[in-house]
Amino acid sequence: MSLRSDIHALRREPWVALTVAVVFAVLALFVAYPLLRVCVACVTGADGGFTSEHLSRLFTRWHFVRPILNSLLLGSIVAVCGTAVGFLLAFAVTRTNPPLRGTLRRLATLPIIAPPFVIALSAILLFGRNGIVVRDLLLERGGVDLYAHGFDIYGLGGLALVETLSYFPTAFLLLAGVLAAIDPSLEEAAMSLGASRLRTFVKVTLPLAAPGLFASLLLIFIESLADFGNPLILGGRFNVLSVQAYLQITGNDDQAGGSALALVLLVPSLLVYALQAALLERRSFVTVTGKPARLGGVSVSGTGRAVVGVSSALIVGAVVLFYGLVLYGSLVTLWGVDGTLTLSNFKSAFAISRRDVWDSVLLAALSTPVSAIFALVAAYLIERKRFPGRRAMELLSMLTFAVPGTVVGIGYVLAFSRPPLVLTGTAAIIVALLGFRNAPVGMKAASSALKQIDKSLEEAAANLGAPPWRTFARVTLPLLAPALFSSLTYSFVRAMTAVSAVIFVVSGSWNLLTVAILGFVESSELSRAAALSVILVAIVLAVFEGMRLALRRAFPGRFSEV
Amino acid sequence: MSVRLSNLVKEFTDPRGKKVRAVAGVSLEVSEGELVTLLGPSGCGKTTTLRMVAGFEEPTAGEISIHGRDVTREPPHRRNTPMVFQSYALFPHLSVRENAAFGLLQKGVEKSAARGRVDAMAEAMGLLDLLDRSPHQLSGGQQQRVALLRALVTEPKVLLFDEPLSNLDAQMRVAMREEIRRVLRKHAITAIYVTHDQDEAMVLSDRIVVMEKGRVAQVGAPREVYARPASRFVASFLGEASFVPCEVRHRGAGSLVLDGPLGAMAIADPGLPRGALRATLVVRPESVSLAGGGSLPGRVRSTSYLGHEARYEVAVNGLVLPVRVANPLVGGILAEGAEVSVSIEPRAVHALAEDQ
Ligand SMILES: Nc1ncnc2c1ncn2[C@@H]1O[C@H](COP(=O)(O)OP(=O)(O)OP(=O)(O)O)[C@@H](O)[C@H]1O
Numbered sequence: 001m002s003l004r005s006d007i008h009a010l011r012r013e014p015w016v017a018l019t020v021a022v023v024f025a026v027l028a029l030f031v032a033y034p035l036l037r038v039c040v041a042c043v044t045g046a047d048g049g050f051t052s053e054h055l056s057r058l059f060t061r062w063h064f065v066r067p068i069l070n071s072l073l074l075g076s077i078v079a080v081c082g083t084a085v086g087f088l089l090a091f092a093v094t095r096t097n098p099p100l101r102g103t104l105r106r107l108a109t110l111p112i113i114a115p116p117f118v119i120a121l122s123a124i125l126l127f128g129r130n131g132i133v134v135r136d137l138l139l140e141r142g143g144v145d146l147y148a149h150g151f152d153i154y155g156l157g158g159l160a161l162v163e164t165l166s167y168f169p170t171a172f173l174l175l176a177g178v179l180a181a182i183d184p185s186l187e188e189a190a191m192s193l194g195a196s197r198l199r200t201f202v203k204v205t206l207p208l209a210a211p212g213l214f215a216s217l218l219l220i221f222i223e224s225l226a227d228f229g230n231p232l233i234l235g236g237r238f239n240v241l242s243v244q245a246y247l248q249i250t251g252n253d254d255q256a257g258g259s260a261l262a263l264v265l266l267v268p269s270l271l272v273y274a275l276q277a278a279l280l281e282r283r284s285f286v287t288v289t290g291k292p293a294r295l296g297g298v299s300v301s302g303t304g305r306a307v308v309g310v311s312s313a314l315i316v317g318a319v320v321l322f323y324g325l326v327l328y329g330s331l332v333t334l335w336g337v338d339g340t341l342t343l344s345n346f347k348s349a350f351a352i353s354r355r356d357v358w359d360s361v362l363l364a365a366l367s368t369p370v371s372a373i374f375a376l377v378a379a380y381l382i383e384r385k386r387f388p389g390r391r392a393m394e395l396l397s398m399l400t401f402a403v404p405g406t407v408v409g410i411g412y413v414l415a416f417s418r419p420p421l422v423l424t425g426t427a428a429i430i431v432a433l434l435g436f437r438n439a440p441v442g443m444k445a446a447s448s449a450l451k452q453i454d455k456s457l458e459e460a461a462a463n464l465g466a467p468p469w470r471t472f473a474r475v476t477l478p479l480l481a482p483a484l485f486s487s488l489t490y491s492f493v494r495a496m497t498a499v500s501a502v503i504f505v506v507s508g509s510w511n512l513l514t515v516a517i518l519g520f521v522e523s524s525e526l527s528r529a530a531a532l533s534v535i536l537v538a539i540v541l542a543v544f545e546g547m548r549l550a551l552r553r554a555f556p557g558r559f560s561e562v
Numbered sequence: 563m564s565v566r567l568s569n570l571v572k573e574f575t576d577p578r579g580k581k582v583r584a585v586a587g588v589s590l591e592v593s594e595g596e597l598v599t600l601l602g603p604s605g606c607g608k609t610t611t612l613r614m615v616a617g618f619e620e621p622t623a624g625e626i627s628i629h630g631r632d633v634t635r636e637p638p639h640r641r642n643t644p645m646v647f648q649s650y651a652l653f654p655h656l657s658v659r660e661n662a663a664f665g666l667l668q669k670g671v672e673k674s675a676a677r678g679r680v681d682a683m684a685e686a687m688g689l690l691d692l693l694d695r696s697p698h699q700l701s702g703g704q705q706q707r708v709a710l711l712r713a714l715v716t717e718p719k720v721l722l723f724d725e726p727l728s729n730l731d732a733q734m735r736v737a738m739r740e741e742i743r744r745v746l747r748k749h750a751i752t753a754i755y756v757t758h759d760q761d762e763a764m765v766l767s768d769r770i771v772v773m774e775k776g777r778v779a780q781v782g783a784p785r786e787v788y789a790r791p792a793s794r795f796v797a798s799f800l801g802e803a804s805f806v807p808c809e810v811r812h813r814g815a816g817s818l819v820l821d822g823p824l825g826a827m828a829i830a831d832p833g834l835p836r837g838a839l840r841a842t843l844v845v846r847p848e849s850v851s852l853a854g855g856g857s858l859p860g861r862v863r864s865t866s867y868l869g870h871e872a873r874y875e876v877a878v879n880g881l882v883l884p885v886r887v888a889n890p891l892v893g894g895i896l897a898e899g900a901e902v903s904v905s906i907e908p909r910a911v912h913a914l915a916e917d918q
């Protein structure tokens with residue numbers, strides 16, 4: 001609507017105007033300002049004046065060009081492999097009615113809630129010089145020395161494997177949704193018109209899934225680009241953007257260079273974000289009908305079913321193996337040296353990192369309500385109120401989700417290590433970072449829940465004489481609660497497993513579990529790293545499952561899985 | 563014989579592992595060029611039967627043959643039995659023309675030849691102008707006509723319909739069913755048509771198969787199924803009926819005298835079992851007359867005026883009979899409480915054995 005009527009609407013509700021102002025102020029300080037600092041740092045010389053020197057380094061200095069090319073290469077490989085794997089599993093789940101479908105679904109999404117670098121740790125346990133496959137199976141049993149043949153888990157190959165396993169769930173969730181939304185009558189119509197199963201797949205299923213496949217390629221490409229934990233552990237001499245930016249800032253004390261690299265990370269992410277926002281507004285191909293999808297029809301032959309089934313089992317098996325191995329690794333006395341099983345790693349790791357564990361839980365727990373309250377307020381304003389800048393608020397508050405963690409981390413360092421607001425070294429900076437970074441998850445949940453709650457319910461309450469705040473508290477909030485709580489759980493989990501952004505703002509007084517694990521890996525204390533990872537996963541799973549059960553009980557029938 | 567289903571059974575396993583018998587032994591023969599509708603209440607197994615013919619579901623037991631060839635285990639694409647769906651199922655990523663040509667191209671027809679055949683058929687159906695559009699630019703009725711076109715150009719052996727008109731508004735439904743009948747007759751196409759709309763079934767069918775709980779309750783021409791229903795279920799599913807318990811007074815050659823609350827009545831013998839002592843009279847609301855001259859005294863319990871007819875509930879001798887009077891303004895509308903004399907046309911009633 002027109003700006004004028006928006007302003008008029010605000011005049012009648014001064015509390016809305018006030019809230020809008022506060023939300024914008026918060027967004028400006030914690031979202032826009034840090035990003036702005038990154039951009040400014042890229043073009044500011046040592047004398048404080050403008051310079052293009054840092055940006056030109058991106059194209060001229062090999063140790064800048066190289067990571068850019070490496071990241072693009074890795075991202076492309078992972079995007080293709082991850083999408084392929086995700087599509088296969090999505091196809092298995094939506095089209096072949098496999099046994100243990102629920103379990104398959106859960107295992108396939110496990111990498112989403114687990115800390116991102118656990119798979120890299122397992123890759124070392126399996127394929128490192130002292131790894132089970134490389135040493136125990138091939139060298140000692142088979143007499144084959146893979147490393148003598150040029151094999152190295154550190155580098156492009158290893159990273160591609162690990163990131164594919166880490167990020168295929170994105171493709172899986174997206175494509176399972178897309179495939180489930182395709183009316184099965186379309187495939188049946190094709191077959192009844194004489195198209196074989198393969199032709200039906202190629203001519204109907206695939207084209208209808210194409211927008212989803214494209215989106216998946218982009219998303220995984222961005223996820224790979226933004227990945228920090230895996231390349232830090234497994235990169236070896238294969239340097240990628242995020243790690244190089246980190247090293248530039250923490251190792252070489254070159255904030256301008258780091259910022260320039262971060263800018264390269266930022267641009268494609270923002271492009272994809274903008275593209276996605278634009279695409280979402282357009283009508284998509286997928287047709288949804290009221291009739292429930294028939295599962296396990298005839299669109300897949302017996303052979304096809306077997307092939308899909310076996311390959312999905314292999315993939316899920318690999319996921320289980322990679323996570324299970326961390327548990328095993330945590331029980332081995334000294335990886336590569338002493339193979340006897342023990343619980344001592346837990347004791348020693350916990351003794352060393354007890355404070356990190358507490359800090360992690362505490363900071364994640366503190367950041368969760370920050371996410372929740374912000375998400376709720378912003379989503380409510382955006383969905384239910386009219387004010388100038390509504391769209392800007394929406395885009396800005398979802399932005400942190402799209403921006404790679406490395407960029408956010410650098411932004412926070414640049415923004416809050418000098419006046420007017422000095423926060424470095426405090427818990428506040430970590431809480432703010434985690435809180436605002438995870439708010440978009442809650443916002444999405446709250447927005448879609450608000451969209452489903454008919455406005456007439458609120459109007460009915462108002463009509464019965466309830467003041468606005470009471471309508472919100474008594475009607476809207478209870479209806480929102482299930483969606484909000486489940487996204488809160490997810491925010492907490494993300495806060496617990498975050499690494500790429502927070503690694504810039506941790507300090508001697510406030511450290512995090514994830515960062516401690518990375519420290520153990522870097523000093524090759526693999527068993528301790530594994531033990532801490534197990535503790536982390538256990539906390540996360542306990543919170544996740546506990547919350548799920550609590551929600552089931554509190555809102556029977558109304559709780560939707562995240 | 564075009565399609566023969568013998569003893570088809572389909573069991574599903576529900577999520578809790580319980581077996582559900584959706585189709586419990588259906589046998590049916592459809593002749594060349596015949597249009598047969600499967601009619602029945604929701605969940606009676608119509609769709610499942612049809613989907614087995616198409617090859618989308620594999621029967622648990624029984625056989626399907628098309629033109630004498632056993633196709634029970636054939637995949638759908640080798641049956642040449644295109645289906646027209648309730649949701650139209652037009653491919654959204656293809657134009658109307660590409661949709662229409664889809665089946666021909668699968669059969670290896672040359673692109674140009676396929677184009678010619680699509681154009682010819684589209685012209686005959688008045689769809690030529692729509693060919694270059696995309697499906698989402700069409701109205702529901704147009705989409706369903708395109709779906710029909712897409713199925714027809716392949717010159718199918720058997721055309722299958724699953725409630726193709728359910729998503730259309732009432733007027734469009736009437737127009738479309740005329741069109742379907744015209745096109746199918748013109749091309750002498752064999753078709754199996756699933757519906758739960760009895761008007762549709764009556765208008766379209768050569769024969770109606772009434773289904774109940776996975777079984778065939780009755781097969782017959784529309785007139786036969788309506789006038790001589792095989793059971794209470796069929797009688798009450800097709801139209802309205804009251805059931806009046808009677809005693810058999812006399813049985814002659816092909817005729818029957820029944821006595822009951824409506825008095826003694828001589829009717830044609832529907833073939834009651836020998837020695838039957840009791841029977842159930844099936845009385846349709848339109849075969850009861852209140853015009854006077856009847857021998858039964860009755861009282862009007864309620865009156866509804868619908869314009870083209872009036873509906874009454876009339877209490878007669880302890881029974882309540884629904885009655886319809888066409889063109890009610892001619893004889894005047896009866897008030898509630900009015901005393902009437904009721905007569906029943908013996909040629910329009912039918913009798914069932916007690917247990918039918
Ligand atoms: N894939 C399936 N899995 C389990 N049960 C099914 C499945 N398909 C159908 N059924 C069950 O089989 C029975 C018959 O279903 P069917 O779809 O054939 O009914 P219908 O006569 O077409 O009904 P409607 O008029 O509602 O379309 C129903 O009880 C239904 O719940």
Ligand SMILES: [Mg+2]
Pocket residue numbers: 608609610
């Ligand atoms: Mg049906």
